[in-house]
Amino acid sequence: MVTAADAGHELSIADLHPSLSDPALERMTFLNEVSSRFPDAVSFAAGRPHEEHFDVDALPRYLRVFQEHLAGRGADTAQIGRTLLQYGRTKGIIHELLARYLALDEGIDVDPESIVVTVGCQEAIFLTLRALCAGPDDVVLAVSPSYVGLTGAARLLDREVVPVGENRGGVDLDHFIDQVRAVRARGKRPRAFYLVPDFANPSGTSLDLETRKTLLHLAEQHDVLLLEDNPYGLFQAADGVRVPTLKALDTSRRVVYLGSLAKTCFPGARIGFAVADQRVSTGSEPVLLADELSKIKSMLTVNTSPLAQAMAGGKLLEHGCSLLRANEREIAVYRHNMRFLLTGLAQRFTDVPTVGWNSPGGGFFAVVTVPFTADDEALELSARRHGVLWTPMAHFYDGTGGANQLRLSISALSPQQIDTGLDRLRSMVVNCAR
Numbered sequence: 001m002v003t004a005a006d007a008g009h010e011l012s013i014a015d016l017h018p019s020l021s022d023p024a025l026e027r028m029t030f031l032n033e034v035s036s037r038f039p040d041a042v043s044f045a046a047g048r049p050h051e052e053h054f055d056v057d058a059l060p061r062y063l064r065v066f067q068e069h070l071a072g073r074g075a076d077t078a079q080i081g082r083t084l085l086q087y088g089r090t091k092g093i094i095h096e097l098l099a100r101y102l103a104l105d106e107g108i109d110v111d112p113e114s115i116v117v118t119v120g121c122q123e124a125i126f127l128t129l130r131a132l133c134a135g136p137d138d139v140v141l142a143v144s145p146s147y148v149g150l151t152g153a154a155r156l157l158d159r160e161v162v163p164v165g166e167n168r169g170g171v172d173l174d175h176f177i178d179q180v181r182a183v184r185a186r187g188k189r190p191r192a193f194y195l196v197p198d199f200a201n202p203s204g205t206s207l208d209l210e211t212r213k214t215l216l217h218l219a220e221q222h223d224v225l226l227l228e229d230n231p232y233g234l235f236q237a238a239d240g241v242r243v244p245t246l247k248a249l250d251t252s253r254r255v256v257y258l259g260s261l262a263k264t265c266f267p268g269a270r271i272g273f274a275v276a277d278q279r280v281s282t283g284s285e286p287v288l289l290a291d292e293l294s295k296i297k298s299m300l301t302v303n304t305s306p307l308a309q310a311m312a313g314g315k316l317l318e319h320g321c322s323l324l325r326a327n328e329r330e331i332a333v334y335r336h337n338m339r340f341l342l343t344g345l346a347q348r349f350t351d352v353p354t355v356g357w358n359s360p361g362g363g364f365f366a367v368v369t370v371p372f373t374a375d376d377e378a379l380e381l382s383a384r385r386h387g388v389l390w391t392p393m394a395h396f397y398d399g400t401g402g403a404n405q406l407r408l409s410i411s412a413l414s415p416q417q418i419d420t421g422l423d424r425l426r427s428m429v430v431n432c433a434r
Contacts, residue, residue: 019155024148024398034391038383042421044408045389047201047364049263050333051412062314063307069317088306090294092117094313098259098273100321105234107248108257114277114290116297117304121231121260121272125194126153127293127300128227128256128274132191133159139183142194143171145396147201147229150194161398162190170197170207173214180222192225192256197246198233199363202396202407206361209243216246219254225278226250229258232363234324235331237338253278256289261312263364263411264323264330269308334364337410337418341366344422355429364411367393368425372432374406386431388424 019025035043063084070080083093092098095115102108118124129140140154144163154161162179165172176193183190197207207215219226228246236242247257257275265271276289297303319326342359345368349355354371372378374392383389391409393402408425410418 017156019152019158022152022155024151024155034379035389038387038389041383041387041389042413042417042424043389044410044413044421044425045391046412047409048412049267050330052333053329054266058315059311062311062318065314065317066310069313084306084310086306088303088309090298090303091115091290092273092304092309093306094271094309094316095273097313097316097321101316101323102257102259102275104320104322105324106230106245108245108275110275110277111288114275114288116274116276116290116293117309118272118274118297119301119304120262120270121229121258122149122153123297123301124258124260124272124274125150125227125229126156127296128258128276129153129157129159129192130296131289131292132225133157137188138191139188140192140194141176141179141183141190141224142398143196143200144398145202145393145402146194146398147196148396150229151398160188163398164193166200166203166205168205169211170200170205171195171211171215173211173218176215177218177222180224190222190224192227193219194227194229196229196232198230198243199235199360199365201232201363202365202391202393203367204358204360204363204365206243212243212246212249216249216254220252226255227258228255231260231263234264234327235334235362235364237335237360237362247275261323264327265312265315269305269312271304271308271312334362334411337413337415338362338366340415340418341408341410341422344418348422348426349429352429352433354433364409366408366410367405368408369405370429370432371404372429373403375403378432381432382425382428386424386428388421388428390425 013021034045067080070083075083094117095112098115099110099112102110118127139160139162141162141164142150143166145166151161162183164179165175180190197212199206226246230245233245247255259273261269261271274293276293278289279286280289280292315326338360345357356369358367360366375394376392379390379392391407393405393407396402
């Protein structure tokens with residue numbers, strides 16, 4: 001808050017970057033802070049990972065395991081200290097471990113040199129958009145509703161985001177083609193298409209195998225790169241074979257894969273990464289797109305904290321570089337919570353014909369459709385009078401959409417909290433519907 005005591009030169013918001021007045025940037029802050037305003041409410045709002053298995057005491061062990069890994073590769077004490085405590089390699093120091101994880105758990109075989117370790121996946125998104133969008137006519141497409149971090153990053157870079165409709169199959173492929181053609185008809189270039197194919201934030205929707213194959217074909221046909229963001233893919237709600245990622249199916253380097261260890265390791269480390277194995281012609285020898293991303297990163301964050309990477313790397317090493325193994329307990333928690341939520345919704349709302357919901361096959365999120373406007377005002381009432389928080393789906397649309405929908409997240413709650421929260425949600429919905 002600015003007071004009279006702060007008198008001095010005053011800036012006008014009109015003289016600052018337009019993104020600072022854009023609701024897209026305010027939404028991220030809202031999503032991060034809403035729970036702290038109502039600490040006694042049951043919060044279905046936050047998409048944070050489950051904290052029950054956080055283990056601060058394990059961090060020194062992870063660091064030691066990574067040190068032993070470096071020593072096993074021939075590094076002496078001085079070299080290990082330099083690797084951990086000095087400015088480091090811009091593209092990261094755990095790229096080889098991440099390549100092993102991708103091969104083991106995702107069926108993605110890539111050269112470790114095509115991986116750039118970033119400060120969270122948010123930086124990976126920013127770097128990729130900055131590199132790919134060469135001029136004002138380059139446009140980004142994104143599934144709508146979409147992760148607000150994508151929209152916010154595009155705003156910071158003055159990039160237009162063109163929405164592509166979502167359906168039960170995950171992406172409306174006809175609408176994708178229509179939007180690509182419409183962008184080109186305006187004399188602009190559809191540069192990349194951003195999506196979360198597995199248990200998307202915010203909708204929980206996933207693409208089936210045929211849709212993925214068709215999308216890859218269409219991306220090739222219409223010369224559009226796919227930006228595949230995959231923070232939730234390991235958290236399948238039922239046993240069975242996981243659908244391959246787009247990158248695992250990619251045979252023509254059409255996909256830039258955006259990864260994160262926030263949900264599968266620990267978000268406090270702020271470790272993300274981009275797999276950018278596309279070749280870039282430079283007039284001499286081709287280089288990797290990853291090398292071009294690292295140039296931008298060197299001017300943005302210099303490098304990703306080596307200490308944070310080392311602790312994440314130690315956890316990877318402890319589990320043979322398999323995040324599936326490392327997250328067995330968490331997968332069980334999210335699986336149980338999602339089933340518990342869907343069963344609870346059926347128990348409480350089957351007799352309310354104006355309320356509906358989807359049934360995601362995993363991940364953190366489900367969407368409920370209600371017979372009233374589920375906006376910030378309704379959320380305020382829900383928190384104050386009924387003690388339950390959720391996220392308005394309208395926050396995830398760049399424009400209109402989601403007015404009568406709310407997102408529920410199961411990731412940070414216990415079954416008891418879900419039970420209590422659903423009781424309160426029914427009370428709120430019945431009250432607002434009158």
